[in-house]
Amino acid sequence: MGMSLKEESPYKNEEEDVERESSVVVGGFPQPVKVVVVGYALTSKKTRSFLQPKLEGLARNKGILFVAIDQHRPLSDQGPFDIVLHKLTGKEWRQILEDYRLTHPEVTVLDPPDAIQHVHNRQSMLQDVADLNLSDPYGKVCVPKQLVITKDPSSIPDAVNKAGLLLPLVAKPLVVDGSAKSHELSLAFDQFSLKKLEPPLVLQEFVNHGGVLFKVYIIGEAIKVVRRFSLPDFCERELAKSVGVFQFPRVSCAAASADDADLDPRVAELPPRPLLERLARELRRRLGLRLFNLDIIREHGTRDRFYVIDINYFPGYGKMPEYEHIFTDFLLGLAQSKYKKRIAGTY
Numbered sequence: 001m002g003m004s005l006k007e008e009s010p011y012k013n014e015e016e017d018v019e020r021e022s023s024v025v026v027g028g029f030p031q032p033v034k035v036v037v038v039g040y041a042l043t044s045k046k047t048r049s050f051l052q053p054k055l056e057g058l059a060r061n062k063g064i065l066f067v068a069i070d071q072h073r074p075l076s077d078q079g080p081f082d083i084v085l086h087k088l089t090g091k092e093w094r095q096i097l098e099d100y101r102l103t104h105p106e107v108t109v110l111d112p113p114d115a116i117q118h119v120h121n122r123q124s125m126l127q128d129v130a131d132l133n134l135s136d137p138y139g140k141v142c143v144p145k146q147l148v149i150t151k152d153p154s155s156i157p158d159a160v161n162k163a164g165l166l167l168p169l170v171a172k173p174l175v176v177d178g179s180a181k182s183h184e185l186s187l188a189f190d191q192f193s194l195k196k197l198e199p200p201l202v203l204q205e206f207v208n209h210g211g212v213l214f215k216v217y218i219i220g221e222a223i224k225v226v227r228r229f230s231l232p233d234f235c236e237r238e239l240a241k242s243v244g245v246f247q248f249p250r251v252s253c254a255a256a257s258a259d260d261a262d263l264d265p266r267v268a269e270l271p272p273r274p275l276l277e278r279l280a281r282e283l284r285r286r287l288g289l290r291l292f293n294l295d296i297i298r299e300h301g302t303r304d305r306f307y308v309i310d311i312n313y314f315p316g317y318g319k320m321p322e323y324e325h326i327f328t329d330f331l332l333g334l335a336q337s338k339y340k341k342r343i344a345g346t347y
Contacts, residue, residue, distance in 0.1 A: 021026035034063065036335040039081040041069040041088050043178070049318040058324045064331055075100045082335050083108045087314045089120075089177055108334050115288035116313050120176045122202040123148045125311045128286040138275035141296075146206040148174065149197070156203075158195040165205055167191075168234065171245075174200035176312070185249045188230070193245045207307055208233040209297035210267035212258050216294040217320045218280050220330045224320055225270050227258035232299055271296060271306055279308075289313060290330075 038059075042050065051066060059066060069078060069086075075096055084107055086097065093114035101109050119125040126143040134141040147158055147163045160169065171186040187206065188194050197203075213230035216223060231248070258268070284290060295310040317323040 003281070015128060020056065036064045036082050036331060037079065038064060038066050038071045038083045038085055038331060039079060040066055041071065041084070041086040041093075041122065043088065046087055046314075049316055052324075055318075055327065059328050059331075060113055062328050062332060076103060079107075080106050082338065083110060083331060085110050087178070102280050106338065108338060110334075111289045111313070118309045119289070119292065120265055122172055122174055122176065122310075124307060125176075128283060129308045129311075131283055132279075134200065134275075134282065136275065138272040139278055139306055140198055141275065141306045141308060144170075144207055144307050144309060146202055146204040149199045149201050149203060150174070151199050153195050153197055153199060156197060156199075156272065157191045157200065160191075160203065165203060168206045169194070170204045170206050170309075171197050172202050172204065172310075186245050188245050190243045193243065195319055196245050206228055206231075206234070207297060208300040209307075210264065210280075210300045212263065212267050212297075213309075214271055214296045214298075215315075216271075216276055216280070216296055217315065217317065217323075218284070218290075218292055218294070219317070219323075219326050220290050220333065221284075221333040222278075222326050222330060223276055223280055224322070224326065225276065226320065227263075227268065227270075229258045267300070268297075269298075269303070271298065272304075275306075283311075287321065289309075 009272065022060055040047070040051070047068075049239050054068060067077065067079075067081070069084070075084075081104075084097070084100070086093075086109070094117070097109060097113045100107070101112070126146070130143045132141070144167055145163075147159060149159060158227070168187050168189045173182045173184070173186055176182045186197065188197060188203075209230065211230055211232045213228045215226050215228055217226070279294070283292075283294075291314045293312050293315040297307050297309060299305040299307065317327060320326075
């Protein structure tokens with residue numbers, strides 16, 4: 001397949017002959033259980049961040065076995081798998097997975113390649129949020145006004161004026177390919193600096209949000225919210241003096257956790273749970289994904305106006321508190337659901 005992402009499985013030869021029965025200790029006595037075999041195709045970096053020892057240990061205790069998929073062998077010759085977990089890019093890999101899904105309907109592929117591709121483009125990723133136009137007694141969820149620029153930086157100022165976008169503008173790479181560069185962003189404060197940006201990109205109006213961002217992790221039907229520090233607010237006086245383009249690496253990360261910070265309660269208050277549950281439910285259906293996260297901000301000075309500014313597929317769950325328990329319960333639930341359908345004779 002021409003890929004050099006092969007990971008050594010910690011279970012060595014278990015790809016060849018996976019034992020389908022194991023045991024867990026209940027009341028001091030081993031009890032036989034059916035092993036849930038999860039084949040994973042991840043980059044080396046993703047494998048290290050996600051398959052942490054604590055996750056693998058808990059998974060083994062629950063009867064879940066993670067097995068590395070060999071990129072250099074036909075996927076159908078490996079396994080048998082109950083679930084295939086993946087986060088690789090490229091047309092060749094997507095086609096391999098699509099073919100595998102057709103020939104192995106009994107296997108759950110997380111997630112469908114075409115659905116993942118939809119959120120690899122920042123133009124399309126937020127369209128489902130905009131179309132949803134979610135508003136209920138708990139709040140309103142929308143997206144910042146944005147503009148896609150595919151070429152010719154010199155045309156950006158005119159395009160921005162025609163679209164009616166207000167400075168400052170956040171510039172983000174159009175394509176999200178998993179690289180660190182695809183998560184870098186710039187902040188442009190004046191018309192002249194817009195010409196310095198590098199298309200293809202998305203320009204979003206900057207919304208003051210108290211310097212705090214909410215990362216909403218979604219694993220199936222489970223939702224976990226954490227606070228992260230974000231870009232600071234800008235007042236009119238600061239904007240009048242600010243010029244140029246300021247570049248930032250990935251804005252939110254585990255090291256920038258705001259969960260334990262002494263914040264204004266109006267800024268720190270998490271989005272209402274019922275609102276998040278409805279948003280997650282609708283986006284799971286519209287996106288066709290079960291593993292993703294939303295970057296959400298609250299407009300400063302409001303309590304109930306929220307903006308989704310990014311969607312990430314299979315995000316850094318290793319940074320999420322208690323991810324091991326949530327993820328293993330999710331995998332077990334998937335396997336049990338498939339088993340019931342298999343007994344009923346349907347998939």
